[in-house]
Amino acid sequence: MKVIFLDSNKLDHLRNTINHDAEFKLAARYMSEDILLEADDSRCIFKVRDGVLTEINLGPSSDDHWSFSIKATAESWEKLLQSSPSPFYTGLNAGLIRGILQITGNEEVAFAYLWAMNRMLDIMRQTS
Amino acid sequence: MPGVKPSTVPGRLLAEVVSMMKIRFLDPNGVENVQERINSDPEFRIAAKYMSQDILIAADDQQCIFKVRDGVITKIMVNPSPMEPWDFFIKAPEKSWELFLRLLPPPFFHSLFGATIREDFRFGGNVEAMFTHYWATQRMLTILRQFQNEPGGKS
Amino acid sequence: MRLESITGKYGYITVHGVKYRVYFEESGEGVPLLCQHTAGGDGRQWRHLMNDEEVTSKYRVVAVDLPYHGRSLPPESVEWWTEEYKLTKRFFMDFLVEFSHALGLDRPVFIGCSMGGHMALDLALECPDEFRAVIGLESAEFTPGLDIIWFNHPRISGEFRFANLFESTAPSSPEKYRREVGWVYSQSAPPVFRGDLHYYSVEHNVTDQLHQIDTSRIAVYLLCGEYDFASTPEMCQQTASKIKGAKYTEMKGLGHFPVIENYELCKTYLMPILEEISKIHG
Numbered sequence: 001m002k003v004i005f006l007d008s009n010k011l012d013h014l015r016n017t018i019n020h021d022a023e024f025k026l027a028a029r030y031m032s033e034d035i036l037l038e039a040d041d042s043r044c045i046f047k048v049r050d051g052v053l054t055e056i057n058l059g060p061s062s063d064d065h066w067s068f069s070i071k072a073t074a075e076s077w078e079k080l081l082q083s084s085p086s087p088f089y090t091g092l093n094a095g096l097i098r099g100i101l102q103i104t105g106n107e108e109v110a111f112a113y114l115w116a117m118n119r120m121l122d123i124m125r126q127t128s
Numbered sequence: 129m130p131g132v133k134p135s136t137v138p139g140r141l142l143a144e145v146v147s148m149m150k151i152r153f154l155d156p157n158g159v160e161n162v163q164e165r166i167n168s169d170p171e172f173r174i175a176a177k178y179m180s181q182d183i184l185i186a187a188d189d190q191q192c193i194f195k196v197r198d199g200v201i202t203k204i205m206v207n208p209s210p211m212e213p214w215d216f217f218i219k220a221p222e223k224s225w226e227l228f229l230r231l232l233p234p235p236f237f238h239s240l241f242g243a244t245i246r247e248d249f250r251f252g253g254n255v256e257a258m259f260t261h262y263w264a265t266q267r268m269l270t271i272l273r274q275f276q277n278e279p280g281g282k283s
Numbered sequence: 284m285r286l287e288s289i290t291g292k293y294g295y296i297t298v299h300g301v302k303y304r305v306y307f308e309e310s311g312e313g314v315p316l317l318c319q320h321t322a323g324g325d326g327r328q329w330r331h332l333m334n335d336e337e338v339t340s341k342y343r344v345v346a347v348d349l350p351y352h353g354r355s356l357p358p359e360s361v362e363w364w365t366e367e368y369k370l371t372k373r374f375f376m377d378f379l380v381e382f383s384h385a386l387g388l389d390r391p392v393f394i395g396c397s398m399g400g401h402m403a404l405d406l407a408l409e410c411p412d413e414f415r416a417v418i419g420l421e422s423a424e425f426t427p428g429l430d431i432i433w434f435n436h437p438r439i440s441g442e443f444r445f446a447n448l449f450e451s452t453a454p455s456s457p458e459k460y461r462r463e464v465g466w467v468y469s470q471s472a473p474p475v476f477r478g479d480l481h482y483y484s485v486e487h488n489v490t491d492q493l494h495q496i497d498t499s500r501i502a503v504y505l506l507c508g509e510y511d512f513a514s515t516p517e518m519c520q521q522t523a524s525k526i527k528g529a530k531y532t533e534m535k536g537l538g539h540f541p542v543i544e545n546y547e548l549c550k551t552y553l554m555p556i557l558e559e560i561s562k563i564h565g
Contacts, residue, residue: 242512263446
């Protein structure tokens with residue numbers, strides 16, 4: 001199973017699905033952040049502006065800005081994005097506590113928007 | 129604040145302000161005292177945890193910046209240069225500060241929020257930061273009020 | 284262990300087709316007195332009143348937690364996590380009337396504070412036969428501009444509500460009870476306070492309707508704390524002046540939360556009214 005945010009053919013659909021999600025709209029209110037997702041050596045930046053996911057930038061340059069990053073192996077991402085994830089792969093906080101993923105950068109903002117981030121994870125599961 | 133009209137300060141209160149009041153926290157000779165008082169306050173220590181902000185406080189033309197780093201007031205700069213950075217400000221005329229700093233302030237001057245929506249206090253700058261650290265800011269102002277009313281405080 | 288006389292229960296009522304499991308507390312016997320908490324608050328705000336034997340010897344005091352507040356969880360049939368929570372007059376009013384009927388309260392006296400105070404005016408206007416009297420604390424015809432975004436922002440915690448609402452009390456009220464006001468506010472679910480302010484500060488505007496209130500059908504008592512900057516004494520008095528037969532009292536030394544921040548002082552203003560209602564309308 002490929003990691004959806006690394007599949008360039010699926011990014012537009014993913015972005016639209018996220019932006020049309022009622023729960024994400026609530027959770028991401030006032031959010032304007034750039035989120036770096038890392039899976040092994042692959043990288044992708046989700047740009048959120050005023051609660052709307054405006055761009056998914058696959059393969060960003062090292063100059064591209066990000067506020068916080070979520071980093072895990074590709075294998076862990078596959079497990080995180082399974083439609084029925086196993087224990088500890090159910091959410092970002094669980095994964096963090098169990099050492100499955102790392103959150104770096106502006107952690108304060110990452111936790112302020114934990115709800116929005118977990119909702120995006122859910123949507124990625126449903127869309128994968 | 130939209131839709132909220134300030135009331136006028138009753139004339140009897142203004143009449144009581146008969147002379148220019150010395151605001152103690154604006155006295156360069158007293159800053160160490162103020163700093164120590166705030167930093168030793170147990171409530172402030174809890175409320176200001178994780179706070180790193182520069183707060184500009186102005187009374188008419190008099191100004192000072194309270195620099196907070198990781199919950200500790202590291203410096204109070206009285207009459208700072210215009211180049212000094214700050215994150216958010218709290219401003220009011222000196223006569224309004226006199227009312228705010230009374231041990232028992234008159235209605236609306238007992239509260240920064242109340243004094244802003246109903247009187248002539250103003251805040252601005254990084255308002256989000258101010259509201260994030262509202263408890264700490266409020267506690268700091270309460271300590272300044274206590275400090276103002278200690279013996280030898282008024283001119 | 285000393286036990287208070289307050290007892291709490293859960294019950295089910297349906298409003299606008301949605302079933303709600305609601306929590307309410309009661310204390311005392313006599314004329315029913317239905318208590319409405321403030322925006323973002325819950326029935327704990329009435330604990331001092333409900334423990335006052337002078338009141339409970341004459342009144343059956345009932346305090347309900349509106350849905351989404353206190354121990355009244357959100358309804359199970361609603362995906363509330365996908366909807367912006369907003370309290371409307373229609374729901375608020377219909378809930379209270381439905382709750383009153385469900386509990387078999389015979390034309391209760393209604394007492395509400397802040398948004399409850401505003402609802403006192405709305406009930407007097409639209410449901411004068413459902414209640415024998417309304418007591419509006421911090422009640423005004425229109426209080427715009429107070430539903431600020433910072434009351435529900437992902438980057439700002441409930442600690443802001445703790446500090447902000449503490450500040451809404453009078454500086455002379457006992458410190459422990461002023462802090463209690465803030466404590467209850469810090470515990471409400473993130474969207475609830477601001478969502479309630481939709482009713483309190485956006486929707487509620489009865490400036491042109493107050494003259495319609497008939498105090499021969501429903502008695503109206505309005506009280507306002509001297510230190511209340513949200514609905515000031517001036518605003519409350521102006522509101523009362525538009526209602527023929529309404530009685531207005533300014534409560535010196537009290538703020539926006541009189542029954543919690545300094546019940547003993549609030550009682551000096553409130554008790555004569557409760558006694559009058561008991562005599563005339565009991």
